[in-house]
Amino acid sequence: MTDLATKPSAGTSIGWAFSDIKTVTWRNLIRTVRVPEAMFFSTLQPIMFVLLFRYVFSSIPVPGGSYVNYLMPGIFVQTLCFGAVSTSIGLAEDLQSGLLERFRALPMSRAAVLGGRTSADVVRNVFVIILMTGVGLLVGFRPQSNPLDYLLACLIILLFSYSLMWGFAIIGLKAPNAETAQLMSFPILFPLTFASSAFVNPATMPSWLRGFAENQPVSQAVDAARSLMVGGVYHNASAPWVSLAWSIGLLIVFVPLAVRSYRNA
């Protein structure tokens, strides 16, 4: 009983919170690579989207004239937004399997489950961005800006998808199972990503839709990415700041709600 080896080692609670988030992140990433089919298809999907939109819609008139340059920042944001669904699915699965029950009875940080889930999903999103940049370059995407602005654009949309993940965490913790969590996510994601500036210029949309499409947060993230990645006619000095404000605002709303859902789940 007094075995030194199994006595908890000393540490601060903040230190433990980081260590626990790291452990849960590691566990979630292992799970991802353990299911090669899921890995394959979640890699294939963004590639397929790039190819489909690039060639099927290439004749859509857009400002600047090059549809691929218009499309790529949009498809980055769209794919990252859809990636946030995995946050809700992952949490719903853990809740369903009973693993969260075990976690709650452990002396680990209360932040670890949500922090670990969202961190793992951010890691996956970084991988997706790198992959899609590669595919985009192959099909004619030509970012005009400098690498630093490109990186900045990536960070802005990663932060935006991160703020969405906390919203989807709430869905995952409220849904009765993983399938339902996924179904519940789509009615939110489709209007947000398609009634936006991601694929089509909102100026061409019916007027009742245009107001929404121009001002909603997905469009702000897309406009910010387009301004920083491609620049030129897409230059928009305010969009990066507006997108940043949206992300922070969403986090301020979603994080406490998600934490509360986790406590009550």
Added chain:
Amino acid sequence: MSSEIAVTASDLRVTFRKGEVKALDGFDLEVPTGQVIGLLGPNGAGKTTAVRVLSTILRPDTGSAQVLGHDVVKEAGRVRRLIGLAGQYATVDEQLTGMENLTMVGKLCHLKRSSVAPRAVELLEQFGLSDAGGRPVKTYSGGMRRRLDLAAALVARPPILFLDEPTTGLDPQSRLGLWDVIEALVKGGTTVLLTTQYLEEADRLAQSIVVIDKGHVIAKGTPAELKAELGATVLELTLASEEAAQQTAALLATLSTKTPHIDGVTVGLTVDEGPKIAAEALRRMDADGIDMLGLALHEPSLDDVFLALTGRKAEVDTEALVEGTTRKGRKAKEAS
């Protein structure tokens, strides 16, 4: 054995669905240090809810509970360092290997970095999982999974262990194997609260049994005391018709201190001296010319305990069971 109390619960109340379902309704419990207490009851009696409250997962509506003197609500963090939880609802990760599961729990219990892996290896060995340690848990059999689950609860060597229906859904052989493991554990001095639907399991593992129904305790005592109160044996007679069953029950009522139980064409009687009473029953029925289709003597089961204590059958809720078919199979075996 120390007479100190390791776990206490007083007047716990928990309701679900806005008060419609009373999962715990004035639940009291005392678990002495170093003892194994069996919490016995049918599905839906409140066993899992009690364990969830005691292991800090669920806050009670009212009432209080302490683990080694620490309040499960106000000092939840402290309590979590003292307990291990294993059972039907708290599980391991399917995609991770046995080794990865145990190292993850070790890290989350904040063991010293250098002792996380050795402790995991030690536990895998102790539970006969050394060869399977490198395989994902989804390839494990039901029995192996439960053993890993138990191992995960023991990573930080907690002085108090909660085992929530540790063998529900297991085949008889795996069940016996797990009982051996739990018995060995208890010899090491761990205090255990074990919930179960099987009197046989509580009888074998627990020094004391608490019977729970509808969220509160309806009886407690040692297995021997409970059985003595109940009558040592159950005499079950199968008749040709319901009418004959009624007739037989009336005829044999004087043979037992408890009222005979009639269920269709069968009559159940709890008695002290089985064979002797059975012979007397045969004589009486022969004299009255009642034909019998079957006669059986068996040890009282949870159903019988329940019948004696509440006057109704224990309802087994198969919906809540993960491995329903195996369970049903055994239920049928038990009934035969």
